[in-house]
Amino acid sequence: METALEQIRDQQKQTWDRFSPGWKKWDSWTMNFLRPIGDEIVNALHITAGDQVLDVATGTGEPGLTIARLANHGRVIGLDLSEGMLAVARENANQQGIANYEAVAGDVCEAPFDNHRFDAVSCRMGFMFFPDMLLAAQEMHRVLKPGGRLATCVWAAPAQNPWITTMMGAITAHMALPAPAPGAPGMFRCAQPGMLDGILQAAGFQNVHQKEMVSTVSFATPNEYWQNMMEVAAPVVAAMDQADEATRVAIKKSVFEALEQKRIDGEIRLQFTSLVLSAEKG
Template identity: 70%
Template structure:
């Protein structure tokens, strides 16, 4: 990879290692939140008991851990840049008694596996952070066996994701939030319809299909939402690092005013939307 892309990869690794304690704390909540996309990925892969599966950007282990239960006579490799996140995945596998799941450190743009090694590849919420998305897709294609299946997902547009957009809108009057550089790694990098599908086709995948998954995520009120955003939402944490105490208080007040009308019996439900894409290696 070019030096600039290597720098992006290293920054991503440092970022997710920094976030790993927060993700461990919020793991059960986060896995419930992301389960609809994980379920769609698993359904699309048609996992067989003897399958060998690669779960890229495995984070704290899902959907790889769920896949490992289905591939009971096969194995799952969960790959991630972040050693801190992989430590959580390893602990989760041990707690669930999944001896056929292995957490491995590695780069999606330079997969440390032989050609045609896997029957299926899953990748939940990873593509938008890869330094070179086409190279990552080509690597996934390379390590799949002929007829092998890929299922991945990314966030849909901000308008479909009030769960994070509400916080970002509350910060913008109080902080200078620069517009992201075109195609720079970030949550909504792959949100444009057709963008990731075209990239997968360019990498050699056939039968590429995209589907939007919409649901809601629940918080135990505004304070629960605030703490969640400050501890695991990467763009929020990055932006709030600029804020002094007075600015943080002003942002919190703005946020709570936005959330107040949305409360039902003290609970807060916010919509989210993602794009799930599937394809095959011919």
């Protein structure tokens, strides 16, 4: 892999290691938040009891742990750059009594597995952060058996995801942030219609299908939302680190006011939208 791409990979590793304590703290909440998307991925893979499955960007373990319960006579390997996140995944597997899940540190762009090893590959919210998305897709294709199945997801457009843009919009309204480099890793890197479809097809996948999923996430108070963003959302923290105290106060005020407008039946409800893609290896 090129030096520039290796630098992106190393930066991603450092970021996820840094935020792994926050992800551990919020793990139950986050997994419930992302569960509809994870369930859609699992359903698309048609897991059988004896399957060998690779869960890429496994983070704290999902949807790999759910898949491991279904492939109870098979095995699931969760692959991730971050040892900090993998430590949480291992702890979750132990607590849930799941013995057929193994957390492995590694880079999907240089997947440490033999050709044709897996029956299925899952990847929840990983593609947009990979240094080289095509190379990652090609590696997933390589390690799949003929007829193997892939299911993945990415965030849809910013306008469809006020759960994060409520915060980022307030930040950009009060701060002049530099524009990210074209194609740089980021949450909405794959939101353009047809982008990830094309990458999967270029990697050799067939029967590529995309489904848009819309749901909502709830917060009891604006402060709960604020704490969540400040402890798990790396782009938010990176931006807020550049703000002086007066700006931080102004941003928080704007966020809280915006959230109160989203209150329904006592809860703050924010929409999130993802694109779930499934494909096969011919």
